Amino acid sequence: MDKHISSQFDAELAGVSSRVLELGGLVESQIRHAVYALSQFSVEVADQVIATEKQVNAMEVDIDRELSSIIARRQPTARDLRLLMAISKITGNLERAGDESERIARMVKLIVDQGITRSLPASELRIAADMASGLLRKALDAFARLDVQTALVILKEDDLIDAEFDGFLRKLVTYMMEDPRTISASLDLLFVAKAIERIGDHAKNIAEFIIYVVKGADVRHTAMADIESAVK
Template sequence: MDKHLSTQFDSELNGVSARVMELGGLVESQIRNAIYALSQFSDDVAAQVNDGEQRVNAMEVEIDRDLSSIIARRQPTARDLRLLIAISKTTANLERAGDEAHKIARMAQSIIKSGASRSLPTRDLNVAADLASGLLRKALDAFARLDTVAAVSILKEDDLIDQEFDGFVRKLITYMMEDPRTISASLDLLFVAKAIERIGDHAKNVAECIIYIVKGEDVRHATMAQVESAVQ
């Protein structure tokens, strides 16, 4: 590839990468608003999240279309091809994280419309939600820098979200046993907790994509020792 074509290719890659970061920012906003809607019993904010879902989906389609065009025209190889594949996977994970925010908003609306008591332990989900949203932000920052050290750190932090999820489930079971009238709304909260856990999983997947770009190693099902060995 001559210098002129190389410069064009780099410009196209930078453009797509910027779009991925824009999508990531939108998804982060969706997650924050969905959790706010739940904790504050705000049907209006939940509706805004539901409306934003269409924009998330549209951006995923746009980015995939651009990636397909670049691959067809440039026929990249080696690291450039890995980068494009990883961008596609990252985009898919961001869209799915957006789907989880949409689920949380829908569950919030269900809880609000059911007339459930505000004494439901909705705020207990804030810690896990902050961890998941923060992990996604770190994953995007690491992606922008192609930082494998940060990527490994993200993989380790995902365990904290799993621990929060397990603890919340135990508390929710106790809550339902004490007041069976809360079972329906509590089950909605269980779905919310699972959605938050899945957001953390998607952040983890983005971190794995970073390692794939830089090292050419697929660490999706690797042990932590294998991951650390791969990035050395």
């Protein structure tokens, strides 16, 4: 590949990477609004989150189309091919994180419709939601720099979100036992908690793909000790 073609290819890689970060920023905003809708039980903000999903989906399709074009025209090898494959996976995880935000918004609307918002422990989900949102932001920053050390930190921090989910689940079960009238709305809140946990999982997946790009090691479903060894 001559220098002219190589510089064009580098520009295309930078361009599609930038699009992924743009998508990530949109999904981050979607998550923030979903969490706000939950904390305030705002139907108006929930509707905004739901409406944003169409834009997220369109961006995913556009990025996938661009990736297919680059691969067909450039026939990349080694690290460049890993990067393009990882970008495709990262884009999919961002879109699914957006799906979880939309799910939170729809659950908020259901809870509001049931009219018992004041008695629900929704505020206790804020910690886990902030952690998941922060983890996704950190994953996007790590992708922008292809920073494997930060990716490793993300994999470890995801366990904290899982612990928050388990703790909230125990509290919610106790809450439903004390007041059976809240069971239906509490189950909706459980789906919200699960959606938050999954956003953290998508951030974790992105971190794994960053390690794959830089180190060439597929660390999915791998013990932490082995991942640490691969990153060194």
